[in-house]
Amino acid sequence: MSHKIRVVVAKPGLDGHDRGAKIVARALRDAGMEVIYTGLHQTPEQIVEVALQEDANAIGLSILSGAHKVLFKKVMDLLKEKNATDIVVFGGGVIPEKDIPYLKELGVKEIFGPGSSLQEIVDFVKNNVKPAGV
Amino acid sequence: MEKKKFYSTSGFEIPPFLQKYETDLSPPGEYPFIRGPYPTMYRGRRWTMRQYSGFSTAKETNRRFHLLLERGQTGLSVAFDLPTQMGLDSSDPMAEGEVGKVGVAIDTVEDMKILFDGIDLSKISTSMTINAPAIVLLAMYIVVAEESGIDPTLISGTIQNDILKEYTARGTYIFPPEPSMRLITNIFEYCSNHHPKFNTISISGYHIREAGATAVQELAFTLANAKAYVRAAIKAGLDVDVFAPRLSFFFNAHNDFLEEIAKFRAARRMWANIMKNEFGAKNKKSMMLRFHTQTAGSTLTAQQPENNIVRVTIQALAAVLGGTQSLHTNSMDEALALPTDKSATIALRTQQIIAEESGVANTIDPLGGSYYIEWLTDKLEEEAYNLIAEIEKVGVIEAISSGMIQRAIQDAAYQYQLEIDTKKRKIVGVNSYIQEENLEFDILEVDESIRDDQIKMIEKVKASRDNQRAENALKSLRSACEGKENVFPHVLEAVRARCTIGEICGTMKEVFGTYKPVDTI
Numbered sequence: 001m002s003h004k005i006r007v008v009v010a011k012p013g014l015d016g017h018d019r020g021a022k023i024v025a026r027a028l029r030d031a032g033m034e035v036i037y038t039g040l041h042q043t044p045e046q047i048v049e050v051a052l053q054e055d056a057n058a059i060g061l062s063i064l065s066g067a068h069k070v071l072f073k074k075v076m077d078l079l080k081e082k083n084a085t086d087i088v089v090f091g092g093g094v095i096p097e098k099d100i101p102y103l104k105e106l107g108v109k110e111i112f113g114p115g116s117s118l119q120e121i122v123d124f125v126k127n128n129v130k131p132a133g134v
Numbered sequence: 135m136e137k138k139k140f141y142s143t144s145g146f147e148i149p150p151f152l153q154k155y156e157t158d159l160s161p162p163g164e165y166p167f168i169r170g171p172y173p174t175m176y177r178g179r180r181w182t183m184r185q186y187s188g189f190s191t192a193k194e195t196n197r198r199f200h201l202l203l204e205r206g207q208t209g210l211s212v213a214f215d216l217p218t219q220m221g222l223d224s225s226d227p228m229a230e231g232e233v234g235k236v237g238v239a240i241d242t243v244e245d246m247k248i249l250f251d252g253i254d255l256s257k258i259s260t261s262m263t264i265n266a267p268a269i270v271l272l273a274m275y276i277v278v279a280e281e282s283g284i285d286p287t288l289i290s291g292t293i294q295n296d297i298l299k300e301y302t303a304r305g306t307y308i309f310p311p312e313p314s315m316r317l318i319t320n321i322f323e324y325c326s327n328h329h330p331k332f333n334t335i336s337i338s339g340y341h342i343r344e345a346g347a348t349a350v351q352e353l354a355f356t357l358a359n360a361k362a363y364v365r366a367a368i369k370a371g372l373d374v375d376v377f378a379p380r381l382s383f384f385f386n387a388h389n390d391f392l393e394e395i396a397k398f399r400a401a402r403r404m405w406a407n408i409m410k411n412e413f414g415a416k417n418k419k420s421m422m423l424r425f426h427t428q429t430a431g432s433t434l435t436a437q438q439p440e441n442n443i444v445r446v447t448i449q450a451l452a453a454v455l456g457g458t459q460s461l462h463t464n465s466m467d468e469a470l471a472l473p474t475d476k477s478a479t480i481a482l483r484t485q486q487i488i489a490e491e492s493g494v495a496n497t498i499d500p501l502g503g504s505y506y507i508e509w510l511t512d513k514l515e516e517e518a519y520n521l522i523a524e525i526e527k528v529g530v531i532e533a534i535s536s537g538m539i540q541r542a543i544q545d546a547a548y549q550y551q552l553e554i555d556t557k558k559r560k561i562v563g564v565n566s567y568i569q570e571e572n573l574e575f576d577i578l579e580v581d582e583s584i585r586d587d588q589i590k591m592i593e594k595v596k597a598s599r600d601n602q603r604a605e606n607a608l609k610s611l612r613s614a615c616e617g618k619e620n621v622f623p624h625v626l627e628a629v630r631a632r633c634t635i636g637e638i639c640g641t642m643k644e645v646f647g648t649y650k651p652v653d654t655i
Contacts (some may be wrong), residue, residue, distance in 0.1 A: 016304050065236050100573055
């Protein structure tokens, strides 16, 4: 059994901007984690399904289209429904400062806006996510 | 002591200074057009100031269009929301949360009519950033002209219609490559007969660069895609000198000021050479690379956002010194949200200051002949040709299907980010000269309720249309897709019959299928 942290990096909705998501996926992998990237145009249902199937410890959501309030909420609701709230959810993209309290209230642990460094994100995951079996 | 070395963003080592000057460049308006496609350039006609805009409903965006036109904008550029770009109705489950967000929501030609209300389509040129369903939105634009009594042969503008870069960089694809290429050549053919003033494609390096490519990759991947379109059209039996004059390009203006200027010049010379020598074009207009430029959105920072005005100014100046035909200048708040009226106006004013006050538009290609600019132009050209050859060894579509191009862009993007993380590359306000600040900013927001308004509008259109006509139109569209004829007239009829974009693209999807991307991570 692997003791690596398993992270699903996901692109919910119709947004096609995946530069950030792919860079973060790669940085997490270079930091020794198992990373599953969903590809574009995923529904919240598909993302939660992948996270459960892959026994993910964390989900990173990337949205630059402005649909974050609706789509983050759907992901969080589904995790609750599936009793999977132990999965740590974090996000990034073009997300205005004033939306962050709302997202955190939903249970999203951290939001990384434009200008965040990869090290910050890697450190966040290492400090907040425990791999299974540890 | 080790001497410090300097590199351009494409990684060329930069000499401290150069002492020779080029004197044997051909003049602007002459092959290979390195100094510009037209003999008089901005002395004869300024670049078109064309701000990409669109959000919320057609009515709201129409209001922004009128505001921009009143403030001196000279062309329109429509941003569509993601459901529209994906060929989905606002009522589609996948559209939830996305309606009206990154652009205007368009479901039927009735929305399109509202979008252009009070704007004379025979007088203004309109650019539409629409790719996979380009044929539908262009048909809607034509029908709006028709129904408002404008001679549709007079409409002018550009559709982006560049599917290949959607697969590699921008992500709004619907159909697989083969039927997508057919739709594109159908548009080339139909427009060359019926809408001769319309640019039928805008082959885009912009998004390739935004996805993280270098200047060399932007040039190479864009021109390789362009060659694929030309080959597809020739294969479909079209005459190169009939369709090629309506091909246009779209490049990014990034931070490295001199390298960007050289890039635009290299693109012109390369395209002229490719069209003349590889495709045997005889018409001068087939060899002339005309392009739109947008300043680089990905260089804007959320930190100290007012600094973005300065970044945009430098990038816009590079586009003008590089001889662009039209220009979009980004708004300072775009790393945070949609631009407000105020920030959109400052962005437009930036272009106006360059045009009216800086004096750079008074002479043509003022940097031409500078040894450094010519050296960089040669260097970019040489490296881009090498990269094109590499891609063409496997074939452009194969290089996309296998993920080869996507991986190359991702590598460059990752490298760039690591340089920022390690401060090898400094970004003011992000990794250097940081200051405490309040990131709360006056931003524009789109309310979720507009989806309900759009859904009501679709219901209204469906209730008042001739359903038999709509059904027949979709039926004949389907059989055209199954056969070999040009599908454009059938899309036009479906639009006239008030079919929705979701119905039209849904019908095409049933015949063509959808694109399944390869995993490149």
